[in-house]
Amino acid sequence: MIPLDHFLILGAILFSIGIFGVLTRRSAIGILMSIELILNTANINFIAFNKFLGAGDGLGQIFALLVITIAAASAVIGLVLIIAVYRNTKNIFAENINLMKW
Amino acid sequence: MVKYAHLIPIFPFLAFTVNILFGRRIKKASALVSIAASFVALLFSIITLFGLLNGNGSYSLGKWLAFGSLTLNFGVMVDPLSCIMLLVVTTVGTLIQIYSIGYMHDDPRFSRFFAYMSLFTASMLGLVLADNLLALFIFWEGVGLCSYLLISFWFERPSAAKAGMKAFITTRIGDVGLLIGILILFSSTGTFSFSGLEHAGGNYALFTVAAFLIFSGAVGKSAQFPLHVWLPDAMEGPTPVSALIHAATMVAAGVYLVGRTFWLFSSHPLSLIWVAYIGAITAFFAASIATVNNDIKRILAYSTISQLGLMMMGLGVGGYSAGIFHLVTHAFFKALLFLCAGSVIHAIGTQDIQKMGGLLPKLKVTGVTFIIASLAISGLPPFSGFWSKDEILSEALNTGHPVLFIIGALTSVLTAFYIFRLIFLVLFGKMRSELHPHESPKVMIIPLSILALFSIFMGFIGSPFTGYAFQGFLRFGTASMPAAPRPDHFMMAVSTLIAVSGIGLAYSVYILNNKILPDSFRAKFALLYRVVYNKYYIDEIYEFIFIRPCILLSNLAFRFDSSVVDGAVNKSAGITVMISELKSWFDMYIVDGIVNLTAKIINAFSRLLQLIQTGLIQFYLLVAILGLVAIILFKFMGGV
Amino acid sequence: MNSGLIQQLSSSVFYIIAGLTVFFAIRLVISRNIFHSAIFLAMVLMGVACVYLYLGAEFLAIAQVLIYVGAIVILFLFVIMLTASIHDRAISQMNKQVLISAAGAAAFLLLIIKVIKAGSWQANNPSAPELSIKELGKSLMTTYVLPFEAISLILIAVLVGAIVIAKSGKR
Numbered sequence: 001m002i003p004l005d006h007f008l009i010l011g012a013i014l015f016s017i018g019i020f021g022v023l024t025r026r027s028a029i030g031i032l033m034s035i036e037l038i039l040n041t042a043n044i045n046f047i048a049f050n051k052f053l054g055a056g057d058g059l060g061q062i063f064a065l066l067v068i069t070i071a072a073a074s075a076v077i078g079l080v081l082i083i084a085v086y087r088n089t090k091n092i093f094a095e096n097i098n099l100m101k102w
Numbered sequence: 103m104v105k106y107a108h109l110i111p112i113f114p115f116l117a118f119t120v121n122i123l124f125g126r127r128i129k130k131a132s133a134l135v136s137i138a139a140s141f142v143a144l145l146f147s148i149i150t151l152f153g154l155l156n157g158n159g160s161y162s163l164g165k166w167l168a169f170g171s172l173t174l175n176f177g178v179m180v181d182p183l184s185c186i187m188l189l190v191v192t193t194v195g196t197l198i199q200i201y202s203i204g205y206m207h208d209d210p211r212f213s214r215f216f217a218y219m220s221l222f223t224a225s226m227l228g229l230v231l232a233d234n235l236l237a238l239f240i241f242w243e244g245v246g247l248c249s250y251l252l253i254s255f256w257f258e259r260p261s262a263a264k265a266g267m268k269a270f271i272t273t274r275i276g277d278v279g280l281l282i283g284i285l286i287l288f289s290s291t292g293t294f295s296f297s298g299l300e301h302a303g304g305n306y307a308l309f310t311v312a313a314f315l316i317f318s319g320a321v322g323k324s325a326q327f328p329l330h331v332w333l334p335d336a337m338e339g340p341t342p343v344s345a346l347i348h349a350a351t352m353v354a355a356g357v358y359l360v361g362r363t364f365w366l367f368s369s370h371p372l373s374l375i376w377v378a379y380i381g382a383i384t385a386f387f388a389a390s391i392a393t394v395n396n397d398i399k400r401i402l403a404y405s406t407i408s409q410l411g412l413m414m415m416g417l418g419v420g421g422y423s424a425g426i427f428h429l430v431t432h433a434f435f436k437a438l439l440f441l442c443a444g445s446v447i448h449a450i451g452t453q454d455i456q457k458m459g460g461l462l463p464k465l466k467v468t469g470v471t472f473i474i475a476s477l478a479i480s481g482l483p484p485f486s487g488f489w490s491k492d493e494i495l496s497e498a499l500n501t502g503h504p505v506l507f508i509i510g511a512l513t514s515v516l517t518a519f520y521i522f523r524l525i526f527l528v529l530f531g532k533m534r535s536e537l538h539p540h541e542s543p544k545v546m547i548i549p550l551s552i553l554a555l556f557s558i559f560m561g562f563i564g565s566p567f568t569g570y571a572f573q574g575f576l577r578f579g580t581a582s583m584p585a586a587p588r589p590d591h592f593m594m595a596v597s598t599l600i601a602v603s604g605i606g607l608a609y610s611v612y613i614l615n616n617k618i619l620p621d622s623f624r625a626k627f628a629l630l631y632r633v634v635y636n637k638y639y640i641d642e643i644y645e646f647i648f649i650r651p652c653i654l655l656s657n658l659a660f661r662f663d664s665s666v667v668d669g670a671v672n673k674s675a676g677i678t679v680m681i682s683e684l685k686s687w688f689d690m691y692i693v694d695g696i697v698n699l700t701a702k703i704i705n706a707f708s709r710l711l712q713l714i715q716t717g718l719i720q721f722y723l724l725v726a727i728l729g730l731v732a733i734i735l736f737k738f739m740g741g742v
Numbered sequence: 743m744n745s746g747l748i749q750q751l752s753s754s755v756f757y758i759i760a761g762l763t764v765f766f767a768i769r770l771v772i773s774r775n776i777f778h779s780a781i782f783l784a785m786v787l788m789g790v791a792c793v794y795l796y797l798g799a800e801f802l803a804i805a806q807v808l809i810y811v812g813a814i815v816i817l818f819l820f821v822i823m824l825t826a827s828i829h830d831r832a833i834s835q836m837n838k839q840v841l842i843s844a845a846g847a848a849a850f851l852l853l854i855i856k857v858i859k860a861g862s863w864q865a866n867n868p869s870a871p872e873l874s875i876k877e878l879g880k881s882l883m884t885t886y887v888l889p890f891e892a893i894s895l896i897l898i899a900v901l902v903g904a905i906v907i908a909k910s911g912k913r
Contacts, residue, residue, distance in 0.1 A: 002753055002796065008858045010760050010793070014767055014786075016851035021771030023724050023843035024836050029776055029822060031720070033783050036814065037767060040790045043806075047797045052863065058873040061799050062886050068802075068809055069893050073900040075814050079821045080904045086825050094720055094837070724839055728846050734853045 007048035015041040028092045032078045039071040107150045107231060108178045110188065113139040115224035118217050125213030132213035136220045137199045143227060144192035151185045179233035179296065182576050183361055187230040190433050194350045195223045197549040201441050202342040204546035205448060215255060222248035226351050234294035235284045245352050246273050252347060253339040265335040272332040276322015283315030300365050313366050313373035324356025324410045327384040331641055333407055337399040341444030344399060349406050349440050350433035357413045357429050364422055378418020382509040385411030389516035394635045397453050398443045401524055406436055408513060412494055415506060421497030423576045428490035431560050435478035435487060438553035442472040445542045446528060455527045462529040467547050469529045471554040476525050478557040480518035482601040486561030496593040511600055518604020526608060756796050763789030776822050784815045801875045
C-alpha cells in the first residue's frame with residue numbers, strides 16, 4: 001500500500017509547481033492553467049485524506065467534486081474575461097495589465 | 103449789606119456762562135444778559151459803598167485751600183479803594199456794553215463778544231475785591247486772558263492774532279516778576295493777605311526786591327516803559343474793547359496794585375522813587391510818540407500809556423490819593439475818547455486821520471463829546487482832568503521832586519497838543535478824502551453823552567468845592583494816609599497855563615498855518631521826526647534782541663527734535679524692520695524648511711513604498727507566497 | 743497469485759504515473775508554446791485521475807476526465823486559438839520573477855514536506871470504507887444538499903456572467 005505521506009508529497013510537489021507557474025507565466029491563459037493545476041492538487045489532498053482518515057460519509061469525495069465544479073466555473077469566467085480584455089487591448093500578458101499601478 | 107459784596111463778580115460770571123453756552127440761540131439778547139448783569143453789579147457796588155460808610159468793612163469767606171501746615175483763606179476786601187474801583191468798573195463797563203450793541207451790531211460773533219466782556223468784568227471785579235495776593239494774581243491772569251481773547255476777537259486778521267499774542271507774552275514777562283515778588287513775600291511772612299502782610303515785618307532788602315518785582319507786574323499790565331509795546335498793537339481789537347480794557351479798567355489794574363500794596367512801597371522809598379521815575383519817563387516818551395502818529399486809535403493808545411505813567415508818577419511821589427483820583431477821572435474821559443473814535447471810525451470807515459477832516463458838522467454829538475473829552479484830558483478847568491492832574495503836579499513839586507514836576511508839566515503840554523491836533527485834524531478844516539460820514543445810532547450816542555457828563559463833573563468830588571471829599575473818602579477808616587491837600591492856587595494857575603499853551607500851539611499849527619508848519623518841522627527835524635514817528639524803534643530793538651534769538655533757539659530745538667529724536671525713532675523702527683526681516687527669513691527658510699523637509703522625507707519614503715504597488719498580480723502573489731514561506735519558517739525556528 | 747507482487751506492481755505503476763504527472767506539470771509551466779501547455783495540462787489531469795483511482799474514488803476519476811479534460815481543456819484550446827495572434831513561440835513565457843519564484847516555490851515545497859513528515863498520520867491504515875456511487879449520490883442529495891444547491895446557483899451565475907461579458911464586446 002502507498003502510504004498517505006507519499007500522496008501528500010505528490011500533492012505538495014504539484015502544488016509548488018503550480019505556484020511557480022502562477023508566479024512566472026506571462027500569458028494569462030498560462031496562469032489559469034497553473035491555477036487548475038493547483039486546484040487539482042487540492043483535490044488530491046482531499047481524496048487522500050478521505051481515504052485514509054475520513055469518516056464513512058465520503059465527505060472528501062463530495063468536496064472534491066464541488067471543487068472540480070468550482071474550478072470549472074472559475075476557468076470559464078477567467079477565459080471569458082481574457083477574451084474581453086483581448087478584445088479591448090489586444091494584449092493578455094499579465095505584466096501589461098497594470099492599471100492598478102500607483 | 104456788605105456781606106453780599108462777594109456776589110458782585112458772580113453776576114457777570116453767570117452772564118458769561120449763559121452767553122457762552124446759549125449765545126447762538128439767544129443772539130442779540132445776549133447783550134441784554136450782559137448789560138443786566140453789569141448793571142446789577144453796579145447796584146450792588148453802590149450798596150456796598152453805603153455799607154462801607156456804615157462801618158461794614160472787609161470780611162472773610164472762609165478757608166479755601168489747606169495743605170500741610172498752610173491754610174489759604176479766601177475773603178473779600180471792602181475798603182474805599184476797592185469801592186471806588188468797583189463803581190468805576192461797573193459804570194464804565196455798563197456804558198461801554200450799551201455802546202457795543204450798536205458798534206458790534208453786524209458782527210457774526212455778537213454773543214461771543216458779550217460773553218467775553220462779561221468774563222472780563224467778572225475777573226476785574228474779582229481782582230478788585232481780592233483780599234490776598236494769591237487771589238489777586240488769579241484774577242490778574244483772568245483779565246489778561248480776557249484781554250487776549252478780546253484783542254484777537256477778529257482772529258481772521260493775522261495782525262489781530264499776532265497782537266493778541268504780543269499782549270499776552272509781554273504782560274507775561276511782567277507777571278513772572280509779580281509772581282516771584284508774591285512768593286518772596288509769602289516765604290518771608292507765611293501769608294498772602296494784604297492785612298497780614300502789612301503788619302508783618304521782614305528783611306528790608308528782600309522786601310525792596312519784592313516791591314520792585316511787584317511793580318514789574320504793574321509795568322507789564324499798565325504798559326509802562328519798557329513793556330509798553332503791546333498796547334498800541336492791542337488796538338487791533340474792536341473799539342469798545344480798547345475803551346473798556348485798554349483805557350479805563352485793565353490797564354488801571356497796575357495802578358490799583360501799586361495802590362493796594364502802597365504800604366510796601368512807601369516803607370521802601372527806593373522802590374517808590376523807581377515807580378515815580380518809570381512813570382515819568384513813560385509819560386513823556388509816550389506823549390512824544392503820540393504827537394506824530396496818524397492813526398486815531400494809536401494816538402489814544404499812546405495817550406493812555408502816557409496818562410498811566412502820570413498816575414504812576416503821582417503814586418511814586420507819595421501822592422496816593424492823587425494817583426487814584428487821576429485813575430478815576432482818566433477812566434471816564436479816556437473811555438469817552440475811545441468811544442468817540444469808534445464812532446468816527448464807524449462813520450467814516452478808516453482810522454487814518456490824514457484822510458479825515460471837517461467832520462464836526464456831520465457828526466454833531468460825537469464831535470461835541472469828543473471835544474469835551476479832549477478838554478478834560480488837557481487839564482483845562484473846570485473839567486475833571488484838571489483837578490486830578492493838578493494834584494499830581496502839585497504833589498510832585500511839594501514833595502521835593504522838581505525834575506519829575508518838569509517832566510510832568512512838559513508831558514501835560516504835549517498831551518494838550520496832541521489831543522487837540524487830533525481834534526483839529528479830524529473835526530475841523532476841509533475833508534481830505536472822498537468819504538461819506540453819517541452820525542452813529544442812538545444806542546451809541548447815549549453812552550457818549552453820559553460819559554461826557556462824567557468827564558465834566560467827575561472832577562468836582564476831588565476839588566475844593568466839595569471839600570476834597572474824594573481824598574477824604576480814601577482815608578476813610580485808616581489813619582496812615584497823608585493829610586488832605588489844601589487848595590494850591592499857584593499850581594492851579596500853572597496847570598491852566600499848561601493846558602492853554604498846548605491847545606494854543608495845536609491851534610496855531612493846525613488851524614492857522616494849516617500844513618505849512620508841520621511840513622517845515624518835518625523837514626528841519628527830519629531825523630528826530632523819523633525816530634519819533636517810528637516809536638523810537640523800540641519794537642525793532644526788541645525784535646532784534648529778544649525775538650530773533652528766541653526764534654533761532656526754537657528752530658534749533660526743532661531741528662534737534664526732527665533729526666535726533668525723530669532720527670532715533672526712525673532708527674529704532676528701522677531696527678525693528680530689520681529684525682522682522684530676519685525673522686521672516688528664518689521663518690521662511692528654516693521653519694518652513696523643516697516642514698518641507700518632513701514632507702520631502704515622507705515623500706521619499708512613500709516613493710520607496712510605491713514600488714510595491716506595481717499593479718501586477720503576480721508580484722503580489724509572489725509576495726504573499728514569500729510571506730507564507732517566511733511565516734512557516736519562523737514557526738519552524740521556534741519563533742512567536 | 744501473489745497479492746504482494748500485485749501490490750508491489752501497482753505501487754510501482756503508481757510511482758511511474760506520479761512521476762509522469764510531475765514531469766508533464768513541469769513542462770506545462772515551462773513550455774513556450776501555449777498550445778503545448780494545454781496538451782500537457784490534459785496529460786496532467788489524466789494522471790491525477792489515475793491517482794484518484796488508486797485512492798478508490800472511481801466516480802471522481804471519471805468525473806475528472808469528463809469535466810476537466812473533456813470540457814475545460816477544450817475551452818482552453820478554443821481561447822488559445824482565439825488569441826493565437828499574440829502567442830508567438832518566440833516570446834519567452836517566463837516573466838521577470840522566475841528566479842525568486844523558483845526559490846520561493848522550492849522553499850515552500852521543502853517546508854511543506856517537512857510539515858508532512860512531522861505529522862503523525864495514521865498513514866498506513868486505510869480505515870475508511872470505500873463508497874459506492876449509490877452511497878455517494880445519496881449522501882450528496884441528503885446530507886450535503888446545501889452545497890449542492892449552492893453550486894447550482896454558482897453555475898447559473900457563471901453562465902449568465904459569461905454570456906454577459908462575452909456579449910458586451912460586440913456593441
